[in-house]
Structures are given as structure tokens and as C-alpha cells.
Amino acid sequence: MGALAQRALHACAELARLTETPGEITRTFLCPPSREVTAYLSAWAHDLGLSVRVDAAGNLRARREGPAPDSPTLYLGSHVDTVPNAGAYDGVLGVTLAYAVAGALRRTPLPFALELLAFSEEEGVRYGVPFIGSRALVGTLDEVLGRQDAQGVSVRAALEAYGLNPAELPAAEVRGPALGFVELHIEQGPVLQAAGAPLGVVTAIAGQHRLRLDFAGQAAHAGTTPMAHRRDALAAAARFVVAAEDLARATPGLVATVGVLNASPGAINVIPGAAHATLDLRHEVDAVREAALKTLLAQAHALATERGVTLTVTETMTQPAVPLDPGLRAALHRAAAAEGVVAPDLPSGAGHDAMVLAARMPAAMLFLRSPNALSHHPDETVEPGDVETALRVAVRTVLALAQEHGAQEHGAREHGA
Ligand SMILES: [Zn+2]
Structure with missing residues (x-):
């Protein structure tokens, strides 16, 4: 296996040690180990030459600027919170693979900015409402700031207690041009394994x-x-x-x-x-x-x-169902085909951050096969070979988007636009 895929898997194992409940993997929104997750990923981002910030919702955002101030941004990532007694890959693998993609393209010029997203909350465990992290990027986190956890602590109070400033939430919103969001995630179901396919392209969130x-x-x-x-x-x-x-x-x-x-x-x-x-x-x-x-x-x-x-x-x-972006889906299919990989279409029965970001930008998801369909369970796993394949497909997809975007830019200049 390539060093970067190995690094992505190793990081999943390291992050699995950061838990609020000894002996299992449990990381709910803004729990103390979240700071260690941020520290671990920040160090990796620095190694990759990326700038890092934690936004007002606790999301870690590692960024590589584009060639111009108005260059659009391509977003990659997933969430780093977990359900109680979780596996090591749900969400986390999508984050570590995003970092691996940035590592693979470190010395490759890109015509856009790249931002790696590690969402602070997706599972909805602490507040009974999911997607707290990604909501901040589309400006809908305000709607749930008053919600309380089992101890009567509101989302707003929890953010403040963690040292974050809810007044700065507008700065967490995506405002500039966005090329799209691509989320890699384990399937958490049996469909790809039954089809003998390592990867799948998600058509829509049900x-x-x-x-x-x-x-x-x-x-x-x-x-x-x-x-x-x-x-x-x-x-x-x-x-x-x-x-x-x-x-x-x-x-x-x-x-x-x-x-x-x-x-x-x-x-x-x-x-x-x-x-x-x-x-x-x-x-x-x-x-x-x-x-x-x-x-x-x-x-x-x-x-x-x-x-x-x-x-x-x-x-x-x-x-309502959220159809994912046809252009990004086609790009994932082409990249998979170029890698000689079967990547069938499949819907996602579960909600994901991509569903939230789809309100603001083109969004797509690439699923990795889940052995024995085990997820939200400590025995959750992935095939190392599938991780390598997913990384290759993701890198190829970003390169294809770069080529496409570069050609468009060139075309625009030719026409004096
Ligand atoms: Zn997840």
C-alpha cells in the first residue's frame, strides 16, 4: 500500500485513541478529546504546508490558497465526532483521506484553493440534532443554538464554554466561489460488498x-x-x-x-x-x-x-431527498474507470454532511465498501486496498477538476471575460 493511504489509516487508529470513554471510541460534540483531535490534524496540516483555523462551530479548516484571491475553493472532508462506542472510520476516514489527497497533490499546482474540513459534529448524539458542524458553513446553525443537551447546556453555552465565540459564526460561512464538496465515507451498509465493488458513487441522500x-x-x-x-x-x-x-x-x-x-x-x-x-x-x-x-x-x-x-x-x-451533483458524480465515475475500478451508483439511506453542503455548492460522495456492513460498532472496518483505491480515485478526480477548471479559465481569458 502507498505511504499516503497508510498514513490515512494510521491516523484513524491514532484518532481512535482520543475518546471521552476509556475502552471505547466515543467523541461527542466539543468533548475534551476534540481538542486533541484538532491538535493532531493541525500538526498534519502544518506538515502539508496548509494554514489552519478552528471556526466558531469548532470545525477544523486546513487551507491551501488558490492562485488568485478570487479563485474558487474545492472542499474535501467529513466529520470527526462519533456515536457512543463507535468504530474508527465513520467520518474520520473521510477526513484523513482528504489530508492524504492534499499530501499527494502537495507539489502540484492547482487552479483553485483546497480546503480540508473536519466537522465538529455530525452524528446528533449530544443535542439530538445532527450536522452542527456543516450547518455553520451554510449559515443554518443559528436555528439550533438554543437547543439543550441532557444537562441543560445550550449549543451556544457549549460553544462559549469551549472558548468559541458564537458571534463569529458568520465568518464560518462559505461566502466565496465554491467549486464543490467531495466527501469520502464508508458505506455503512451491505450493497457494495454484495456487488463485489470497492467503491460506489452516491446518487442522492434518501x-x-x-x-x-x-x-x-x-x-x-x-x-x-x-x-x-x-x-x-x-x-x-x-x-x-x-x-x-x-x-x-x-x-x-x-x-x-x-x-x-x-x-x-x-x-x-x-x-x-x-x-x-x-x-x-x-x-x-x-x-x-x-x-x-x-x-x-x-x-x-x-x-x-x-x-x-x-x-x-x-x-x-x-x-426531502437531496440529489448529489451530476457533474461531480460523473467526474468520480471517470476517475474510477481510469483506475480500472468498478464503482456502481447507489443512494445513501443515511444523512451526511454532503447533504447539508449541497444547499450551498455542488456536492458528491464516494463510498468505500463496509466489510460485513458493520458500522456504528467497534468492529467497524475497511479493506486497506479499498482505502488505497479511494485515495487514487479522489486524487485523480481533483486533477480532472483542475484540468477542467484550468481550461475554463483559459477559455474565459481568450474571450476577454
Ligand atoms: Zn458518518
């Missing part, structure tokens, strides 16, 4: 519906109430679970999950009078997801009515 369904029937004696006289809330909810699974299995790309199902009163000899279920529904095409939701809700109401059960549906979250 849109999402989250709902709560409250079925209300009548609790009654399990022995004395004949079947025809029952209003069994759990029986209606159970049929709904099956309906959701059936529809998702029959609809390509649709995923539907009932993650919570509670019945009350919850006794062996009492017919359930109430049942509460949740539904998480995702697809990369909004129209498909919306049609599926309509079908499922009609089914849920019919299943309830058949049993004399009433149904109340509460939407808790709706998030």
Missing part, C-alpha cells in the same frame, strides 16, 4: 418520513370477549407492520421500518386497548416515498377501521 401511529381500541377480558366483538389495537398495528414490510419489499429502493411497537395495558389476559408504532420510510426519489406513504396510511386506516380501532397519525419529521 428523503425521509418519520411518523408515530397511535391505535386506540378497547381493552377487555381475553377469555370472555369473542373474536368478533374485539377492538384489538395491537392486532391492527401488527398488520400494519406486515403491510409496511410487504410494500417496501415490493418497491425497489424503498426501505420501511417499524422500530417501535408498544401495547398497553400489556398483560397476557387482556386484549390490548392501545398500541403505539413508529414508521421510518426512506427513498431517494421523493415521489416514490410520498406515494408509498399514501398507500401505507390508507392501509393503516383500513386495518384499524376493520377492527373498530381509531388511528391517529403524527408526522414527526419530513426530509
Whole structure:
């Protein structure tokens, strides 16, 4: 394996030692070990001749300026926070690979600036709201500054306690011309491994519906109430679970999950009078997801009515799909093909920082295969060969963008623009 890919992997191992819970990898937003992560990456950035700053959201930003003050910027990176008891690669590998890309291109002139992003927060663990880091770059962090963690500490107070100044958040926003954001990330699912592909190009971040369904029937004696006289809330909810699974299995790309199902009163000899279920529904095409939701809700109401059960549906979250940039996706495909690598298209069922930055600039993601689909788990891993391949594809992509951009600049000059 090449020295730079090795360095990226070694850095993942080193950063895995920086944890707030001994014996596991846990780094939530602004925890004390975050400072050590910043120190480690800053030292690496200095070795690469990059300038470094920590913005008001705690994001570490290492930068190589472009040839002119108005040169656009190409952004590379991912997040450095983790879920509790995490693996070593989710987010972190995308950051260390970005540094490896900058290392590979250290002596190569580029017609744009390069900025490496290590987002302070993506997982949503401490505040129940994700993407705190990347929100700062698109100017939407203000919306969550008042949110409190389990100890009653607001985001604003946490930033101040860490030594950051929320009044400086506007300076964290991307204001100049942005060429785009490319995020490398482990897939965290089984698709690439099943396809025998080391890498994949993400088409879109799936849109999402989250709902709560409250079925209300009548609790009654399990022995004395004949079947025809029952209003069994759990029986209606159970049929709904099956309906959701059936529809998702029959609809390509649709995923539907009932993650919570509670019945009350919850006794062996009492017919359930109430049942509460949740539904998480995702697809990369909004129209498909919306049609599926309509079908499922009609089914849920019919299943309830058949049993004399009433149904109340509460939407808790709706998030539209975010298609990633066709130009950057094509560039990743061309680079993969030039490296002789199979890199199929696939949607991302999970949210990522690229989804947030897509509001401000062209964004794309390259997934690395996740062995055994293990993620958000200490056994999360990657194939070293895949890391090497991802690095080659990323470097080639940046070079192709440089060529494209250089040609455009040249064309603009020729035409006196
Ligand atoms: Zn991640």
C-alpha cells in the first residue's frame, strides 16, 4: 500500500485513541478529546504546508490558497465526532483521506484553493440534532443554538464554554466561489460488498418520513370477549407492520421500518386497548416515498377501521431527498474507470454532511465498501486496498477538476471575460 493511504489509516487508529470513554471510541460534540483531535490534524496540516483555523462551530479548516484571491475553493472532508462506542472510520476516514489527497497533490499546482474540513459534529448524539458542524458553513446553525443537551447546556453555552465565540459564526460561512464538496465515507451498509465493488458513487441522500401511529381500541377480558366483538389495537398495528414490510419489499429502493411497537395495558389476559408504532420510510426519489406513504396510511386506516380501532397519525419529521451533483458524480465515475475500478451508483439511506453542503455548492460522495456492513460498532472496518483505491480515485478526480477548471479559465481569458 502507498505511504499516503497508510498514513490515512494510521491516523484513524491514532484518532481512535482520543475518546471521552476509556475502552471505547466515543467523541461527542466539543468533548475534551476534540481538542486533541484538532491538535493532531493541525500538526498534519502544518506538515502539508496548509494554514489552519478552528471556526466558531469548532470545525477544523486546513487551507491551501488558490492562485488568485478570487479563485474558487474545492472542499474535501467529513466529520470527526462519533456515536457512543463507535468504530474508527465513520467520518474520520473521510477526513484523513482528504489530508492524504492534499499530501499527494502537495507539489502540484492547482487552479483553485483546497480546503480540508473536519466537522465538529455530525452524528446528533449530544443535542439530538445532527450536522452542527456543516450547518455553520451554510449559515443554518443559528436555528439550533438554543437547543439543550441532557444537562441543560445550550449549543451556544457549549460553544462559549469551549472558548468559541458564537458571534463569529458568520465568518464560518462559505461566502466565496465554491467549486464543490467531495466527501469520502464508508458505506455503512451491505450493497457494495454484495456487488463485489470497492467503491460506489452516491446518487442522492434518501428523503425521509418519520411518523408515530397511535391505535386506540378497547381493552377487555381475553377469555370472555369473542373474536368478533374485539377492538384489538395491537392486532391492527401488527398488520400494519406486515403491510409496511410487504410494500417496501415490493418497491425497489424503498426501505420501511417499524422500530417501535408498544401495547398497553400489556398483560397476557387482556386484549390490548392501545398500541403505539413508529414508521421510518426512506427513498431517494421523493415521489416514490410520498406515494408509498399514501398507500401505507390508507392501509393503516383500513386495518384499524376493520377492527373498530381509531388511528391517529403524527408526522414527526419530513426530509426531502437531496440529489448529489451530476457533474461531480460523473467526474468520480471517470476517475474510477481510469483506475480500472468498478464503482456502481447507489443512494445513501443515511444523512451526511454532503447533504447539508449541497444547499450551498455542488456536492458528491464516494463510498468505500463496509466489510460485513458493520458500522456504528467497534468492529467497524475497511479493506486497506479499498482505502488505497479511494485515495487514487479522489486524487485523480481533483486533477480532472483542475484540468477542467484550468481550461475554463483559459477559455474565459481568450474571450476577454
Ligand atoms: Zn458518518
